[in-house]
Amino acid sequence: MAGIICKHINKKYGELEVVEDFSLEVADQEFIVFLGPSGCGKSTILRMLAGLEDITGGDLLIGGQRMNDAEPGDRGIAMVFQNYALYPHMTIRENIAFGLRRQKTPESEIDQRVGAVTKTLGLKPYLGRKPTALSGGQQQRVAIARAMIKTPDVFLFDEPLSNLDAKLRAHMRVEIARLHKELRTTSVYVTHDQMEAMTLADRIVLLNAGRIEQIGTPEEIYSAPRTLFVAGFIGTPAMNFLTLRPRRTETGWQLCGDSFQLAISGSAFDLHEGQQVIMGLRPSRLRPVDAGFSGPSVQGEVSLTEFHGDSVLASFSLDGVDLGSLMPAEERPREGANLTFGFAEEDIHLFDAGSGISLRC
Amino acid sequence: MFRQKSLPYVFLVPTILILMILAFVPLGYAINLSFRNMTLFRPDSSYVGFENFVNLWSDRRFLNALWVSAKWQVITVTATMLAAVFLGVLMFETLSPRQRNIMCLIFLVPVLLPRVCAAFVWRFAFHPLYGIFTYPYRAITGEPLEILSNPNLALWAVAYVDLWQWGFFFAVIIVKLLEALPHQPIEAARLDHARTWEIHAYITLPMLRAQLVALTLIKAIESLRSFDLIYVMTRGGPGISTETLDMYAFSQGFIEAGRISYASSMAVIMLLLTIIIFTIIWKRVRA
Incomplete structure (x- = not known):
């Protein structure tokens, strides 16, 4: 497990600066939620943490090591994508085991770890199926299993529940909260849904147009909004x-x-x-x-x-x-x-x- | 009511009728011919049953043509697909989208050239004394390099021209297919410790399986129609080393012997083989 430190990170596409001067310290075992409207740069920051986007300037430290130029696979992270990003031609078992296979993990250990993860997430009956034969909720659970099996230092979630219907979303939210209680893995979770942010987060980072508006616990953000934008964004019905x-x-x-x-x-x-x-x-x-x-x-x-x-x-x-x-x-x-x-x-x-x-x- | 129902037929029936006449009349005529003993030298002919077909199996030149055709299919289809996948993945991994588009434009040029033109261009490039392709060999050794007149090399040289025309074109298609794939599974694979070649071997190419199979079949059909390329470059030679089935049928029917019926029986066998082999492959792939 590991903490994350972002020092003055920025991101430019050509002349366009989408993230300016992003600094944040995430403690070990903390659950951080990036919250903000579409286009506020929250997913871009997450993808920079994952190594899927280049960092234009600043420093990224994961577990005390500078990771700016490390390969995504070498950062000790696992990520859950909004549209699950399962490998469509592989069975559920192959999907979950893919990362371990690439690291040349012995087959017996793969079996044992797949067994453990699928038991936690209730995926046992589906191991032989293809992703398309599963519902959205089950597919997202497979994606979480695929992330969990790597026993990463950091979990990254990129709007993992946005493609699910409201009822399933509430259910999966509880499940993610429960998993975090069990595993205590440092997590960064991106969402535009304030309900998810409020219920899951230890701390919320509220972003707007590439800038941090406020960092605080859900209570602080709700009861003492630092800016007009935060006040208007948080709370239903709106302020x-x-x-x-x-x-x-x-x-x-x-x-x-x-x-x-x-x-x-x-x-x-x-x-x-x-x-x-x-x-x-x-x-x-x-x-x-x-x-x-x-x-x-x-x-x-x-x-x-x-x-x-x-x-x-x-x-x-x-x-x-x-x-x-x-x-x-x-x-x-x-x-x-x-x-x-x-x-x-x-x-x-x-x-x-x-x-x-x-x-x- | 009647008008609504009949309208599709008004348009479809004449078209289909014309297409059927164009396709089936020559086919029926060829099948009919293959059971006769007609030649171009005598006006009369009679039915001889399966005599032409029986004779074919003791004709060593026919068996050679069968073997050359099989080699031609396997070499050109495999080489085109391997080169296209390799070039497509290479472009996808190393070039920016803008550079890729420029390369795609360049890669389309060979296939836009009519095959007869390509054949003439390359026949000259392979020329032992003046060809640009053979120039380095001449410059180093001082000897001319015989390619098209070498029975061991001629088929490969012609196949190379086919690859030059179609390999680049298929590479363009494959790079566009790769670009159209969703990014997330590729990103997930990068996070799963997959190296670049592993991403393509395990993720992208299996995701494109259906498209790659379709491309292979298209290329196989295209390779069957390489008569003009081979005709211009080697005329089946040297000897009979590049004589495919259609080349041999053509020379039996029109060039050497005028044995129209004998040539027709070859055409019928080619048709049957094509139908059978393609059906088997298609069934296999879908299973």
Whole structure:
């Protein structure tokens, strides 16, 4: 097992820089998830770790050794691909054993290791079949078996669940989490699915346009997003955003919209007069309140309610911006009702409107 | 309703009819001829049953032609496929996509040349006194190099020209097939410690099995039609060392003896052998 260190890694295709200055330390046994929208460079970074893409600049260390120019096979890694990448003309057994055969492992040891891996992943009945005779979930399990059998120092996962249907995806997610608990192999997992990232990761690396937006535990990323992008990317339903102007008052600060003011103490934020700020507030923290509510609140006419099962998302418009409020299903308001929605000051996030950086101090 | 149903027939029936007449009338005529004793010197002829076919098996020149044809097929098909796979993989591994496209363009030139032209060009290149191919040998030893008049070399020299035309062309097809393969299994194999040759031997070429088999069959059919190449380069010579079945049938029928019926019986045997052998190969490959 081994840790990974990336020092100022960048990647250019000609003049186009797709990854700029990527630095990250992954501890031994850690499960790291690269999360970001399509085209943010997360797969490119993973492929550079694997040796499938050249590294333009910077240093890559795996287990303390510089691996920039090492062959993919010599890096002590194993990778699981999005579309499984099984060898279509080989049986499942041949697929799993291919890597060991290339290393001239004795046949008896291959048998024993294939047996052990297929038992863990429940693939025993399929060993003689070709990949096309298996379902997507089973094929991905074969791909994981093929990676596991090499007993690598590092596992790389490139969106391994994206080709599966929702139910199977949830199942395989649990299976991967269970495997990691058992094997404790350092893992780097690429996904655009925040649910996978939140549930699997020890730490999430959130990427956008080739840059790191934030590195942190799932809790940190969810509750203290460092940038506007992170705040908008994480959380379902998505965070509400309002553009406001702060004004100092005797008791603290007032955040002014066109048709309303919100009084806060502002002690947790670095605010200035004349600044433009964007306030973020998760729909689950914006709740209908009684007339006696003393905290900050806004008025709105419910224009639409969406039933989510346990909860209901009520939408209303404020200064031309659509806001959502998530409430228990039994409190579902009728559409057209005029309600007061309130929140607590500690639940708001404030970002500088220009730079998008959090104003929390 | 009737119009809708009849429309396909309106287009198909005349076409198929013409094709069938063009294909089956000469075939039937040849089969009919092969049971007669017609020559170009006498207007009358009569049915002689299987006499022509029986005589063939004691004709040593026919047996030689059969053997030369078999050699020709095996040599040209094998050489073309091996060279094409080798060149295709080499281009795929060593050249950038842009360079590959330029090479492909160059590689297409030989096959665009009509076979008769290629045959003339190479016959001159093999010329003992003036040929560019034999020049280095002449320059070093001062002796002329006889290639096309050497019974041991002539077939190889003609096969070489066939390889020059088709090997490069098939290499282009194979490099394009390799480019069209999904990348991920190749990448997975690289992570699985496979070396470059192992990736192709165990992953890419087995993935292209069906296409390679199809190419082999296409080349085998193409090799059957090499009459013009051999005719221009050696006329079956020296002696009968490059005389394939079609060459011998042609010379029996039109050049030497005018024995049309005898030549037809050879053509019929060639047809039967081709059908049988191709059917066997096809069945084997599909199994």
